[in-house]
Amino acid sequence: MPGREGQLDLHLRHMEAGDLADAMRLKELAGWNQTEDDWRLFLGSEPEGCFVAQVGSRVVATAATMRCGPRLAWIGMVLVDPDFRCRGIGTRLAEIVVDRLRGHPTVGLDATPAGRKIYERLGFKEEYGVLRMRAERAPEIAQPPGPLQPLQPLGVGDLEAIASLDRQAFGGDRQPVLEDFLRRAPESAWQLVPAGRVSGFCLGRPGAHSHQIGPLVAQADEDAVLLAGAALSRLECGPVVMDVPEARTGLREWLGRRGFVVERAFARMYLGEAALRAASRAAQGMQFAVAGPEFG
Template sequence: MSSGIRRLGPSDVPACLALATDRGWPAEEARWRLLLEVGEGYGWVAPGGALVGAVVLTRFGTRAGVVGLMLVRADHGGRGIGRALMEHLLDAAREVESVFLYATDAGRPLYEKLGFAATHEVATHLGVFEPSGPAGAPPRTELLAPADARLLYGPDAAALGLDRGRLLRRLPKFAQEVRVLREPDGRVTGYAAAWDNAGRTAVGPVVAPDPATLCALVDETARHAGRPVRLECPVGEDATVRAWAVRHGLRETGRCTFMVRGRPLPAGRRALPYAPFMQSLG
């Protein structure tokens, strides 16, 4: 078999997991299946058929798309495979107005060469969560029934300015739980999801009307985790959420850089407090 780029599908998940393990990433089957279901996976195949590189594009209509799970097998590094995959993805996404990603320090130089510009940092917080006493939940919260995923569309679009309906429809099946914040008039104005992240509980995405309510939603979602909790926090002028996370046992363990290529993302993206789903999906 000749080498080159091809589309990835569900049958490629085992090869993707082997690729992730080779680079020291956890083998998260559910995560790969989610991204290959809602996004477009592209893989670099070496002579003989082995998968030695992968990347995924998830579109939110034509307004934006996010790049995730970009990796190349260790023994094939330095051969231009990562750049070739990214160029192929960007060509496939040429009608998308904004393409964004979360860059490590190692990956950032390549992304800058491809036209991505840094906008802000995102901090990863990890630790054993310490609840805010016996009643940390904000009022008016309830668990989301899987059939009610549409209730998430409004608050999510208000926070990001994007249509992520296709992803949100899949969220209740992927997550361990999704909790929504309901106003007295019945409107849902915020939500938080918790999902398994290689033996930890990742909390995200989270959307709320204000930082204090976002913290309360995280508290309610994380307090019964019984294992380490992970939370991604955008770094900006308001450090309320990050300071709260540290006070409750979630120390900062690293940062990545949020980068955008093309038009700036909608202003709504930073209009409401927001914690990302995962770095592969924004």
């Protein structure tokens, strides 16, 4: 790739807080839903894990990484300014972040159709498809019953138990992400606690264009629907999105009957350790909505 980008005088460096406006401009050009809070979550988790590419003084590309414990790392926010696409910049950034994460046995990401070719060349393999489902307005759903078991609002004191369940479903530790989502959208945070032990939960966060519900971890379709219904019932208006693994047909049909349509598709891809990939496939049984392509 150096040939294509070589003529550009490309300069790669770590992202700083002062780059947030440029980072937001790039994600807006791509029509993505993230807010500055999402970027700050990446920057706060590891400032040296976020990169920008500059041509002259212009920031033309970004990439972010997050270490989710010792075994799994995640890549997100790979964005190239439309004026500078197809010149090898996306590939170069992906190579840099993958290289940086070499110590992790598994690296994951959700690829867009545009990004997929880059990651396939680097050895990533698709594990399953994820569909972004979107409703223009939050559907009207009856408020969940009061403080009755097993559906309960999720609070800060529940985070450790939730993070442990999330680790089983997702394959990595991302408690800071869960904590941040809870702080930003407590109304979307619910858990199922049958017999005093948490068996499922959902969280959400505000987006630039749509509120997003996810992650949603549950043991069965009917539990996933209960959690999604609780989170949706507290939304004032739309639009709202959920990123649902393709295989979760029960939840997708339930959402479809409430006005959700498929907006776009991602490919959940992994590089590395086969065992963890197999585990992630098995865990699809618990993962009914992912946190989002950038956070896994």
